[in-house]
Amino acid sequence: MPESYLVIGGSGFLGSHIVDGLLNRGESSVAVFDIVQRVFDDRITFFNGDICNEKQLSDAISRCQASVIIHTATPSPEAPKEILERVNVQGTQTIIAACIANSVPKLVFTSSAGVVFNRNNIVDADERLPFPQSEEAYNKTKQMAEDIVLAANGKDGLATCALRPAGIFGPRDRLMMPSAAQVVTRGQWKIQIGKNDNIFDWTYVDNVVVAHLLACDKLSITEVPIANEDLGVALPQITLTTGFRRIPTSAAKPLGPSPHPDAEELAEQEAYRDPSTQQLRPVLRTKFDALSPTSLAIDYDEGKLPLTVAGNAFFITGGEPVYQWDFFRAIWTALGADINMKKMWHIPKSLGGILASFAETYGWLTGKGTNFTPYRVHYLTAQRWHNIEKSRRVLGYEPVVGVEEGIKRTVAWWLADQAEGVVSEKK
Amino acid sequence: MPKATELLLLLFTHPNELRALIQYYVWTDNRDLTAPQEVESSGWDRESMRTCWGYLDLTSRSFAVVIKNIQGDLARIICLFYLALRALDTIEDDMTIPVEVKQPLLREFYKHLDEPGWNFTGNGPDEHDREVCVHFDVVIEEFAKLPQPIFDIIRDITRKTGKGMADFCDRVSPGRSFYVETIEEYDLYCHYVAGLVGEGLSRLFAASGNEQEWIADQLELSDSCGLFLQKTNITRDFREDVDQGRFFWPKEIWGKYGFDDITELTKPEKQTKALFALSGMILDALRHSVDSLDYLTMLKNQSVFNFVAIPQVMAIATLALCFMNPDVLKKNVKIRRGITVQLIAKATNPRDVAYVFRDYAREIHAKSLPQDPNYLKFSVACGKIEQWCEHHYPSFISLIAPQSADSQPTMSSTAPGGDPRGLIYQRRLVREAEKQRADLARRVGLDPAKIAQQQGDAAPWWLLAAMLGVTCAMFAVCAGIAFAVIWYMDLM
Numbered sequence: 001m002p003e004s005y006l007v008i009g010g011s012g013f014l015g016s017h018i019v020d021g022l023l024n025r026g027e028s029s030v031a032v033f034d035i036v037q038r039v040f041d042d043r044i045t046f047f048n049g050d051i052c053n054e055k056q057l058s059d060a061i062s063r064c065q066a067s068v069i070i071h072t073a074t075p076s077p078e079a080p081k082e083i084l085e086r087v088n089v090q091g092t093q094t095i096i097a098a099c100i101a102n103s104v105p106k107l108v109f110t111s112s113a114g115v116v117f118n119r120n121n122i123v124d125a126d127e128r129l130p131f132p133q134s135e136e137a138y139n140k141t142k143q144m145a146e147d148i149v150l151a152a153n154g155k156d157g158l159a160t161c162a163l164r165p166a167g168i169f170g171p172r173d174r175l176m177m178p179s180a181a182q183v184v185t186r187g188q189w190k191i192q193i194g195k196n197d198n199i200f201d202w203t204y205v206d207n208v209v210v211a212h213l214l215a216c217d218k219l220s221i222t223e224v225p226i227a228n229e230d231l232g233v234a235l236p237q238i239t240l241t242t243g244f245r246r247i248p249t250s251a252a253k254p255l256g257p258s259p260h261p262d263a264e265e266l267a268e269q270e271a272y273r274d275p276s277t278q279q280l281r282p283v284l285r286t287k288f289d290a291l292s293p294t295s296l297a298i299d300y301d302e303g304k305l306p307l308t309v310a311g312n313a314f315f316i317t318g319g320e321p322v323y324q325w326d327f328f329r330a331i332w333t334a335l336g337a338d339i340n341m342k343k344m345w346h347i348p349k350s351l352g353g354i355l356a357s358f359a360e361t362y363g364w365l366t367g368k369g370t371n372f373t374p375y376r377v378h379y380l381t382a383q384r385w386h387n388i389e390k391s392r393r394v395l396g397y398e399p400v401v402g403v404e405e406g407i408k409r410t411v412a413w414w415l416a417d418q419a420e421g422v423v424s425e426k427k
Numbered sequence: 428m429p430k431a432t433e434l435l436l437l438l439f440t441h442p443n444e445l446r447a448l449i450q451y452y453v454w455t456d457n458r459d460l461t462a463p464q465e466v467e468s469s470g471w472d473r474e475s476m477r478t479c480w481g482y483l484d485l486t487s488r489s490f491a492v493v494i495k496n497i498q499g500d501l502a503r504i505i506c507l508f509y510l511a512l513r514a515l516d517t518i519e520d521d522m523t524i525p526v527e528v529k530q531p532l533l534r535e536f537y538k539h540l541d542e543p544g545w546n547f548t549g550n551g552p553d554e555h556d557r558e559v560c561v562h563f564d565v566v567i568e569e570f571a572k573l574p575q576p577i578f579d580i581i582r583d584i585t586r587k588t589g590k591g592m593a594d595f596c597d598r599v600s601p602g603r604s605f606y607v608e609t610i611e612e613y614d615l616y617c618h619y620v621a622g623l624v625g626e627g628l629s630r631l632f633a634a635s636g637n638e639q640e641w642i643a644d645q646l647e648l649s650d651s652c653g654l655f656l657q658k659t660n661i662t663r664d665f666r667e668d669v670d671q672g673r674f675f676w677p678k679e680i681w682g683k684y685g686f687d688d689i690t691e692l693t694k695p696e697k698q699t700k701a702l703f704a705l706s707g708m709i710l711d712a713l714r715h716s717v718d719s720l721d722y723l724t725m726l727k728n729q730s731v732f733n734f735v736a737i738p739q740v741m742a743i744a745t746l747a748l749c750f751m752n753p754d755v756l757k758k759n760v761k762i763r764r765g766i767t768v769q770l771i772a773k774a775t776n777p778r779d780v781a782y783v784f785r786d787y788a789r790e791i792h793a794k795s796l797p798q799d800p801n802y803l804k805f806s807v808a809c810g811k812i813e814q815w816c817e818h819h820y821p822s823f824i825s826l827i828a829p830q831s832a833d834s835q836p837t838m839s840s841t842a843p844g845g846d847p848r849g850l851i852y853q854r855r856l857v858r859e860a861e862k863q864r865a866d867l868a869r870r871v872g873l874d875p876a877k878i879a880q881q882q883g884d885a886a887p888w889w890l891l892a893a894m895l896g897v898t899c900a901m902f903a904v905c906a907g908i909a910f911a912v913i914w915y916m917d918l919m
Contacts (some may be wrong), residue, residue: 007886011694027881043665061526076689108679116847120777120845120847121846123817123821123822123823123846123848124814124818124821124848125847126816128851129847129848129850129851130847130850130851130854132847138779143791175820196792196793198793199810199813199814222438237717237811241803241804241807242714242807242808242811244711244803245610245611245614246713247614247618247622247647247651247654247715247718248614248615248618248622248650249622249626249627249646249647249650250587250617250623250646251646253615253618254611254615255614256591256594256595256612256615256616257595257597257612258594258632259597279645279646279647281645281648281721282641282645282725284721284725284819286819286820288824288848288852289818298855298858298859298862299801299851299855299858300852320807320810321810321813321814322803322806322807322810323792323810325811326792326795326803326806327803327806329797329802330803330806332795332797333797333798334803338798339797340799341796341797360736380514385810385814387818391541392643394491401805403807404803404804404807407803416842
């Protein structure tokens with residue numbers, strides 16, 4: 001029997017892309033639960049409701065006979081604390097209760113990589129990292145929600161998992177692109193704070209969609225964990241942006257300018273063109289590696305083995321972290337800025353922090369507010385990238401759109417969207 | 428040794444490099460092939476092998492020292508392997524030999540390796556290393572003394588290399604396509620002249636018992652290491668090669684920037700575009716950087732490691748030097764000797780090599796321009812090296828011992844800007860200690876749960892009391908002995 005999907009928060013940025021992903025792969029039963037309807041498509045059943053209202057939720061679940069629930073509803077990170085708590089914590093509790101009451105077998109929760117972010121450097125972070133004390137209400141409430149979801153795994157036949165995407169961007173994103181466009185129109189790209197040696201994860205939205213669909217498919221309470229022996233062969237490098245080229249060897253290589261190829265050479269060429277003959281490489285794990293035998297034996301809580309989808313959290317990124325200012329400069333360049341690196345103002349990180357404090361105080365005193373805050377400075381100068389090996393091995397996740405292609409598509413959407421806006425304003 | 432005037436200049440321009448140079452010449456302990464205890468493996472007691480060592484010095488500028496420093500028989504084996512390939516290379520490079528003669532010669536070359544007395548005198552008089560070919564019979568004489576499996580590996584690689592070089596001869600003959608067209612072809616050419624050397628070396632490391640056997644089967648990684656070096660050289664030697672009519676840069680890379688002919692890259696008015704073409708070449712070479720680091724972590728033998736690692740760190744340093752450097756289009760560029768010796772000193776373990784790679788990746792990245800069509804690709808490529816370093820050798824684990832007893836190394840994992848990975852290992856240490864205590868309890872027949880509880884509540888008091896008791900007892904004993912001595916003395 002085909003699954004019946006209910007996307008909670010399906011009108012949001014990520015949620016609407018997940019709905020597209022489900023429809024694109026030919027799912028026949030897709031429903032959306034949200035407070036507003038933004039996607040209008042005949043193939044979707046829309047339920048209007050509040051996620052803190054269990055009756056409305058239960059009603060929707062039973063009417064669409066949901067077998068998989070994807071919970072992507074969350075307010076903007078800049079929303080007030082009360083709203084964040086209400087939606088992220090209470091909302092999630094209500095969803096769990098409704099799932100159990102209606103015997104829904106699967107719940108996929110969109111968490112956030114922010115759960116481990118606390119003004120630290122996030123370097124090669126894997127899922128073993130304990131939650132830090134978080135000052136940002138968004139990150140804190142996401143931590144609580146993730147705990148609630150994973151604790152419900154196995155209760156009354158419900159299987160749950162949490163996905164933690166990092167820095168989602170893409171078409172229909174209303175957070176990053178407006179401020180990037182503002183930088184270009186104001187010519188603010190002439191400043192660089194810090195040394196720009198910090199790499200940062202930005203994840204194109206399609207990759208996050210792929211991870212969600214995989215989680216829907218693999219989630220099950222009777223799942224067999226992947227075997228430790230499978231961890232011995234190295235995964236291929238992610239080459240979406242840099243491009244994949246096979247290394248020629250004496251066992252597999254193209255013919256080249258060989259004038260009279262013999263049978264052996266033809267066989268080598270055939271092997272070269274056949275991806276399945278790609279050489280297996282041993283995986284090189286130190287005892288600090290998240291999936292090393294040492295780590296598997298001691299770093300995970302009892303009964304919380306990391307090699308299943310159910311009951312686990314997964315970092316989801318594009319696997320191609322780039323230097324933070326490069327990412328923005330690539331967007332600004334695509335939006336038409338001609339960035340002259342010789343005329344760049346370099347401000348050290350520490351000075352940037354002090355200036356931002358002044359700006360914040362000034363903004364507070366005058367009541368004008370400011371975008372230039374110490375938190376922003378940290379955001380621009382911190383390392384923030386994650387290890388997605390567990391997602392790749394356990395979830396079977398592979399990113400599908402590289403960061404360069406992602407920027408191209410996002411900017412193309414933005415320019416088209418702006419042009420449309422101008423046209424409609426004129427009318 | 429560099430000239431005294433150069434050293435004096437260095438004192439004012441780069442004092443650090445001068446220091447490194449002096450330290451290198453004072454402290455470096457190179458293997459002495461002539462020492463009595465080395466003669467058996469170095470073959471220095473034979474006239475023929477002494478000649479071969481002489482040819483190695485003559486033909487290789489950078490490799491001679493590195494090869495000689497490998498331990499045991501392997502140095503001699505690799506020296507002979509190198510000479511065989513050098514002879515092939517000399518024939519391939521010689522533009523005075525007609526292609527009809529050259530091709531069969533290259534293809535059949537391997538057959539002569541066990542043919543006593545064979546040599547080749549057909550090289551042009553100006554060909555750089557023609558001496559090796561003229562006296563190749565000496566090398567053949569030494570091949571006869573190698574164990575059969577070792578010789579077979581060298582012959583096999585020589586056969587494949589000769590075949591590949593002969594294939595590509597067509598490409599450089601006038602009247603046909605003068606360029607390496609595609610990146611795939613470029614990769615293949617580099618495989619023939621350098622990737623195969625990597626394969627051969629891995630097999631020799633394994634066959635000589637210096638490295639694990641499976642390393643011989645890791646063809647892709649071995650090839651990748653070779654490709655990394657070869658591509659670096661091709662990128663660096665651009666001007667020299669173009670001036671001599673050799674065009675190794677594939678059209679697929681430079682053709683994107685509006686050039687119809689590769690010689691246009693040398694025109695000053697097209698410099699900006701030419702520099703982006705150069706960056707395309709460097710980006711292509713960087714593809715192999717992470718493979719090279721992977722390969723290095725598989726090595727166990729220190730002298731083999733140094734032998735492999737030194738050229739690799741030189742390559743990444745060369746790429747950083749060439750990146751966005753207009754001199755590459757005009758003349759030969761070279762890393763300064765002072766930097767070379769600093770790199771040699773660091774190329775002793777995979778961690779340091781990885782961080783050398785990372786530093787040069789950052790140097791490349793710092794010079795990258797948003798106008799370069801490869802701007803973001805460089806960011807991703809350098810990011811891969813950053814990721815490799817932090818994943819395999821996490822920076823929060825410091826190898827440097829605390830300077831003094833009171834400056835404890837502290838992991839500021841929760842402080843702003845700290846690295847929270849420290850928390851995972853702090854937790855691991857606690858769990859390991861708990862586990863050990865439980866195991867100990869089980870072994871002496873106690874209930875681990877109870878012990879843990881007792882440990883939690885009673886142990887510190889109990890321990891404190893015991894310590895106090897022992898201290899008192901020791902005082903008492905000391906006092907007793909003192910009293911006894913005094914008493915005994917008084918009695919005297």
